[in-house]
């Protein structure tokens with residue numbers, strides 16, 4: 054049976070760093086709290102639009118797959134922080150990358166978006182409707198950071214990760230699961246933007262990330278564990294067959310709890326939350342790219358991906374890696390240079406919401 058395999062990978066982390074110590078100047082917090090409660094040490098703040106980050110990651114993934122832009126027949130962009138409401142962020146990326154033969158759309162499943170996209174890309178490839186899919190997870194959540202709310206402002210960062218999926222005869226995506234509990238949507242949301250807001254509405258305390266962290270935490274641990282267990286069983290694996298868990302990077306304690314539930318040793322778990330914070334739909338393709346570059350993905354590795362996020366959504370996938378762990382080519386796509394500090398880039402947030410200190 055035809056299956057879908059990841060044949061290209063790449064990431065784009067904006068150059069400007071916001072450390073925990075920097076945050077102490079913006080909100081009532083400290084490095085020790087953020088480190089022990091979340092595992093985050095620093096995050097990146099983008100000086101370019103989301104579609105530019107996604108474009109850099111996309112070019113790198115195409116080069117790794119040895120493909121040209123015109124080879125792609127579908128672009129799926131997982132994001133909840135696109136450049137505009139209309140059109141999709143995928144529309145801008147299609148143009149910037151010159152994906153002249155591609156259909157393109159966004160998926161908004163928040164932090165679960167890349168795995169939602171993986172499920173859709175797999176179905177499209179298996180059915181023969183599409184042959185080569187560029188699947189990008191990208192977020193610019195810094196736009197929604199409100200430093201008067203220290204419980205969310207310290208968690209999120211910007212970044213993009215991209216993957217190419219192509220048809221293969223064996224291995225590849227073996228099982229996926231996706232779900233949502235819309236009744237709990239308001240436990241994690243950005244109210245105050247969208248068509249349910251009066252035109253021109255510009256009230257303070259709108260359009261920042263709002264989250265009931267404790268409640269989301271409990272549900273994330275439960276659902277990432279359940280979803281992972283399900284895809285392992287559906288793949289026909291035992292838990293000891295799993296070589297690598299690449300989880301959504303929201304909180305180190307959620308990752309540890311998920312790994313414990315699966316009985317996985319820490320050396321089988323990929324984490325980079327310390328460096329980038331929670332980049333929502335981008336965390337998994339970014340972590341995958343770093344894992345490949347660090348030599349942690351081997352030919353034939355059995356990998357589990359798991360995520361949880363706004364919606365409230367959850368998702369997991371089981372995949373057997375192919376033979377190739379080296380990039381075919383490299384891309385010279387790069388961010389434009391900037392001298393702006395994270396404080397410069399976040400000045401509009403401070404002006405709109407105020408500081409938390």
Ligand code: UT7
Pocket residue numbers: 081082083086087090091164203204205207265266267268269270273302303304307331333361362363
């Ligand atoms: O990616 C989408 C999914 N998102 C998640 O999965 C995030 C899930 N939630 C979490 O990761 C955690 O709940 C947080 C990291 C957000 C919070 O950790 P927590 O251990 O659940 O802390 P808490 O909300 O129970 O707050 C504990 C204390 C409170 O003070 P009191 O009431 O005990 O005096 C907070 O006011 O920590 C205080 N606090 C802070 N202190 C310093 C909250 N935020 C901060 C902060 N710095 N930034």
